[in-house]
Amino acid sequence: MRPAEEVASSTTTGRLPLPVVLAGARGHGRWHLENIRRLQDKGLVRLAGICELTPLSEEELNGQEVEQSADFGALLDSTGAAIAVICTPIPTHTDLALIAAGKGVHLLLEKPPAPSYAEFRRMADGVAAAGVVCQIGFQSLGSHAVPAIRKLIAQGVIGQVTGVGGAGAWARDEAYYRRAPWAGKRRLNGVDVIDGALTNPLAHAVATALALNGSTRAEDVTAIETELLRANDIESDDTSCVRITTVRGRVTVAATLCAERPGEPYVVVHGSSGRITFWYKQDRVLVQRSGHGPEEIEYGRTDLLENLVAQLTEGAEPLVAPDATGAFMKVVEAIRRAPDPLALPADAWEPLPGENRRVVHGIDGLVAAAADTLALYSELGASWARPNQVPSQAPNQLPNTAVNQVPNEVSTP
Numbered sequence: 075m076r077p078a079e080e081v082a083s084s085t086t087t088g089r090l091p092l093p094v095v096l097a098g099a100r101g102h103g104r105w106h107l108e109n110i111r112r113l114q115d116k117g118l119v120r121l122a123g124i125c126e127l128t129p130l131s132e133e134e135l136n137g138q139e140v141e142q143s144a145d146f147g148a149l150l151d152s153t154g155a156a157i158a159v160i161c162t163p164i165p166t167h168t169d170l171a172l173i174a175a176g177k178g179v180h181l182l183l184e185k186p187p188a189p190s191y192a193e194f195r196r197m198a199d200g201v202a203a204a205g206v207v208c209q210i211g212f213q214s215l216g217s218h219a220v221p222a223i224r225k226l227i228a229q230g231v232i233g234q235v236t237g238v239g240g241a242g243a244w245a246r247d248e249a250y251y252r253r254a255p256w257a258g259k260r261r262l263n264g265v266d267v268i269d270g271a272l273t274n275p276l277a278h279a280v281a282t283a284l285a286l287n288g289s290t291r292a293e294d295v296t297a298i299e300t301e302l303l304r305a306n307d308i309e310s311d312d313t314s315c316v317r318i319t320t321v322r323g324r325v326t327v328a329a330t331l332c333a334e335r336p337g338e339p340y341v342v343v344h345g346s347s348g349r350i351t352f353w354y355k356q357d358r359v360l361v362q363r364s365g366h367g368p369e370e371i372e373y374g375r376t377d378l379l380e381n382l383v384a385q386l387t388e389g390a391e392p393l394v395a396p397d398a399t400g401a402f403m404k405v406v407e408a409i410r411r412a413p414d415p416l417a418l419p420a421d422a423w424e425p426l427p428g429e430n431r432r433v434v435h436g437i438d439g440l441v442a443a444a445a446d447t448l449a450l451y452s453e454l455g456a457s458w459a460r461p462n463q464v465p466s467q468a469p470n471q472l473p474n475t476a477v478n479q480v481p482n483e484v485s486t487p
Contacts, residue, residue: 092383093122093154095179097146097170098161099130101253102184106159109379111136118383122153147173155179157382161211163256164189164274165265168197175204180386182379184211185277187399189266191292191407198396209382210394212402214278214354215285216381219373223286223343223350223359232345232363239445240283240327242276242339243438247431250331251308258308260414268410270302270310276329276339280316281402282354283327283341289320292400296320298408301451301459302415305332305423305432311415313434315441315450316405328444328451332423332434342445422458 091114099107113119123141124130130142143149150158150173158174160167161184168188174181181201187210188194201208214220227235251258259267272280284290297319302311315328329339343350348363361369376393384390392398423434436456443454451459 090383090387091117091120092156092386094119094157094159094379095123095125095146095149095153095155096121096159096161097125098163098184099124099126099134101161103161106161106182106184106379109377110159113377113380113383118380119157122155123149125149146170147177150174150177150179156386157182157379159379160184163254164267164269165256165262168193168200171197171208172200172204175201175206175208178204178206180206180382181208182211182382183208185281185399186268186273186402186406187396188403189268189406190410191403193266194396194400194403194406198400201396207382207385207392208396209378209385209392210396210399211378212278212281212394212399213375213378214282215394215398216376216378217354217357217373218375219352219354219357219359219371220282220285222371222373223352224288226350226361227286227343227345231348231361232343232350233347234345235287235323236344236346237324237326237448238283238287238341238343239448240279240325240329240339240341241441241445242271242279242327242329243333243335243337243441244271244275244329244331244339245333245336245429245431245433246275246312246331247429248306249430251306258306258310258312260309260410266410268310268406270314270409270415271312271329271331272314272316272327273406273409275331276327277402278354279329279339279341280327280405281399282352283325284318284320284401284405286341286343286352287320287325288322289318289325290398290401292397292404294320294322295401295404298405299450300408300412302409302412303418303451303458304415305418305434309414311409313418313437314409314415315444316409317448317450318401318405320401324448326444326448326450328441330434330437330441332432332437333441334433334435334438337438340445344448416458416460418458 159182299317312331318325351360357373
């Protein structure tokens, strides 16, 4: 094992490229593999190793010779890795992050960082104690639109902020839920997974809405209401909404993976004299305000791995440190503790045979209406929506969390 001081000295002297190990190079990991190659071409990093249970083929590696091993810790040692990119099943995130941190290896950890708030705290506290840098992979928070929108809000461009909404209407076919043993699961072999619409594929909508609300830390959240449903034959939710009360106001995010016509997800900041809409995957912003014509702006984006390299070599500020995702993890915890998602009635959805997926009738309009009004599905008149009843548990069983005797609401001190 290499002492943390040895790795730290190799990354603070500005010596480039920094050696990187990628854990999980298939599925979404392919995106990280291509991104590492992009930064390798810029001379910032070097792909030193890949950790996969089944080694990548020569074709998958584009002919590049890279050390491969299923033993993550041994691979970090043998490659002299300065950075580990972790894109593995959600329940493995904390343990792998702590293995890397214990060896002084800095981290880019894919979202969601953990399947529960307790696991998140174990990871974040362990990383902090090890003295390594950790970045959480909410790529949307690297968009230059985020600070630009915050500045517009601070300048009062849309008046007093009245709330933030988020909308994501996506489509996932049945094969999506067969892509891995943990896909669409709340738990697997007794271990939390919580692979739902709001916690994984559309997690960026939640995290970005909280960021624009100015409430990113766990202590910013005071209450959470959830409505979790599913059209697919899975454990987790595929059609959901959540309303988060923070010290700065309300945030409502609605999501579905059963859209009629899939579209770009967005976050909208409502003000007393206007609104700002942010299509976070496109870095595109629309400002609408009283007395002015609409203004549309496209922004750039800072890649999170590139930012991590800049932190280590130039002292740049981190974009998404673990504690900056604490509020998001409170949402994950509320969803974890909520009753299992309700199966939608058979007349609420229909199959699309040509696309091998399920569509919920009228869901696109409901998702948009929730973001517009900050209301939950049940408040918008969806006959199939039912507020979730949060199970009563003793406060000392829940990290930093107490339960109100109110349907589907979790309050956090």
